[in-house]
Amino acid sequence: CMYEPIHQGNRLSAEKSAQIFEGMTKFKVEQALGTPMLNSTLHPNRVTYYEEFEDEESGDMKKRGLEITYDGALRVQHIRRFGFEDSE
């Protein structure tokens, strides 16, 4: 294991992802997932929780995350999940 791949981004899981629902406040989201590692100012109200790690069994790199868009009152308006389907 000449090169140990580093587990980068926020530590997510299916349970954590399932806790997030529309209408939830940003404060509650950050209590569950922490603050997003990826700081991007493309969209003031949209954040991306991203995680990339080496899958124990297959050994190849897995990418997953949640794109959350908040409304004016900082409540979750839309969630796009990716990478959670097949794993847990």
Add this chain to the structure above:
Amino acid sequence: AEDNQQTASRIISIDVQGNRFVEKETILDKMTIKVGDSLDRRKISKNIRRLHRTGFFSDVRFTGTRTAQGIHFVCHVKEFPLIASLKMQGNDEHTTKDLQLRMKLKPGRVFSPKNKTADRNTLLKGYLKDGFYQVAIHFITTPRDDGRVDLVVKIDEGNVTRISRVRFIGNKAISSGVLREEIASRQSDLPSWISDRDVFDQKRFAADSQMLQQYYMDQGYLDMKIESMHLAMSSDKKSFDLSFSVFEGPQYTVSKIDVQGDLVPDKETLKELISMKEGRTYSLTAMSESIAAITGRVGDEGYAFASVTPLMKRNIEDRTVSISFEVEKGEEAYVERIEVVGNEKTDDSVVRRELKQAEGARYSGTQVEQSKKNLSRSAFVEDVRVSLDKASSGDKVNMNVNLTERKTGSITGGIGYSQIEKVTFHAKIQENNLFGKGYQASLNGEYGAVTQNITTSLTDPYFLGLNMSATVNGFKTKTDPQTTTTYQMETIGGGFGFGIPITPELSYGISYQYKRSDLSLTNTTISPITLSQLGRQTTGEVTQNLTWDSRDRLLGTTEGQMHQLHVGAAGLGGSDKFYEVKLTNKAYFPIDEKHRFVLNPIFEAGYISGYSNLDVPLYRRYSLGGSGSVRGFDSLGISLRDPNTGEAVGGDKKFNASLNLFFPLPFVKQSGIRGVAFVDAGTVWGSVSATVTGLAPINITEAFSLSRLRSSAGLGIEWMSPVGPIGLLWAIPIRTVSGDVQRNLEFMMGGSF
């Protein structure tokens, strides 16, 4: 009248008298009274105070002469004298330069009472700190005609007030003798004249109480308190009597140990980390070690701000205490940015690639520790400090890596002496951080009576950015006949190699070296074995080694171990055909916690043999002797010898072992110098034969036998000088075999022990 009375009290001119050094504008600038103001009592006294505050004047008076038009206002000042010259007398303890640096009174400054008292206090404080309680300070001034003064500061220091007795009151369970050993202050007895620990020192006195508490707490006296510390000075101010009165309280044993709160990763792993055991007496050190271990482990799960607090419940009757470690993991922390600072010469990425912790990833205590270890072991870092501070949001931290670079470039030259080589000159140009990219390059030349060689090598520790080092090297050597051998050898060659780390300690290396050597004769009567190897030989050798290395530092190691298995096979190109297996084991066991005394056993064994009926080349056959193998013998001092010519022809099996004890030298506080006492043992055996036309076939065989095991013992000094390790050793052989060549004194440059 009204109007004229008003103008009459108006100031129409202001003059200053009596000022010799202070310029008029400066005085007027300081005053708030200006031409045209009206005179009023309150304003005048305010100005007098302002002028006094400048510290220049011993006396300030205002006078006014009324005239029809208004008042001529005059300010009379009497200046403190200016210092023309300053001399110090009687200060043996502190140099004049040191004292004057801290004093306000300086040539050109004002000799005012304020500065005088300030300097008297600074000087007194300096002397009291070193224990001079009888010091007295006098200021002697001799006025000059131009109003300035020559100042002499006379100091009579008296002598040091020493601690004559240290007493303990109220200590029943632990004797005063034991306690006296534990604290820093010492009674003045014989050995104390070389150290100053018997001189009273405020900071050390405060530290003593902490050390006492720590010692008691380590023996289980949880409730121990220091009730009072009393310091009495004898009437003649010559000595002190120091006394501590202590309340010991009961000695506690640990009844129950538990972990509670945020059990990350789980209760079992955390419990194992606790070094305190149920049933054993309570110990403060074990407690703090356990807390550190738990905090570290929880930190590995990403909780950089975890905190562990021990909750203790005492049971006075059966003198037991139950301890539960309350774990608060706090927020899971992520590292947002890593700032590298202090790398004046080294590229940021060259430092960053040594870091296991990355940006945009969860914080891990072990990765940070591993990063620190990697950096301090790298060639270009002298010292590294890592600190965390808050980043943009609660659960993010920034990591600061503050390193001091090591002088990586070095040009070293040296003159060495050895029996065989006589006077040797060597020069080495080494750069461990070429172009700030971390490449390690070295050019090394040696010129001795017998060997002249030039070697050069270039290593990139991160070849193609991969976690693999690559080295390319070349060499050209020429050896003249030595006293025991009569052939001359010239070799030229080069090669390349790769090093691949498997785990932080385990690494694998593979390299290929191609060498062409020419053996020639210088006089006729030589051993047939040498004769059989004359002419040109080419060796193409592939070597692999598996190394487990956990040493804390590569030079001047104080802890850790190094085990290496080396396998070489020659035959890939080149005429020589042989294979070789070598095993090396080194261990370093620090004895005291400051790692100054280190026990270092070393064990080496080697086996080399030709194949497809070819012999092992002469220069690869094994001989022992000199530093790095069996000291007290000359290089090639221990070998297989041709019975008639006495030439060393070398064996094909070797074994040597040493036991080094490193110890600090008493008077040398400068780091990097340490003494070593050692015992060596080793022998060479095996067989070699050769058939040369016209000469009788010859075979020399020596079986392994303990009676032929040479040994020696001796002393040495090792200095990690800025130009590399320098060593001097003196050794006497204990058991020798006929034909061995001895050498008692050896000086080494560059080689380590």
Add this chain to the structure above:
Amino acid sequence: CAKDELAPGAGAKDEYADAKRLLGKGEYGTVAMRLDKFSSKYPYSKYTTKAELLRVFAAYKNKEYILSETLATTFIARHPKHRNVDYAKYMLAMTHLRQTGSPSTDTTQTKNAIKIFNQLLNEHPNSDYASRGKKHLQKLYTTLAKHELEVGKYYFDEDLYVAAANRFQTVVEKYQTTSAIEEALYLLAASYAEMGLSKDASQTARLLRHNYPNSSWSDKASSFR
């Protein structure tokens, strides 16, 4: 020496003039050393503060940056309201600037220089040293931007795209006016692409093309449609 015996007041003027003459001839080292005793010989003369400023300049020109830094800082602390204090701040900033390294080594001195230049701009907006400072600031910000870029590229090569994206994001947020912005936007888009965030990648690429249509990086970014 003889000068010492002169009536002290008068000496200050001559010694100051003499120091200026030597400076003209470029003997910075000697001036820096000789002016050391000036304030202790003439503690109250009006030339003392002038001499202190002259000494800062001499030490700076003599590349004794530690000395010029200490002298400038002490001058600013002692005479905050002096009419030439903007010159002292300018010299302090220049001292830091002379010690800055390349974008790939320690950037502490670059940050120090920026801090002092900005202080100069805020506190003495219309001093001509302030306008000179603006020119230097632009170059210093570019060094910092290039440093972010370099670290970002290191993480990009290590496939650590979160770290890389954040570094390029810092350039976009803090250093838009520097020349590194185009490459930063391109690499930011590339990092998003590597993370599979294609929407963000194409938006960043559009941002790059929109603001810097004829930059070579824009053509390269066309692949993130």
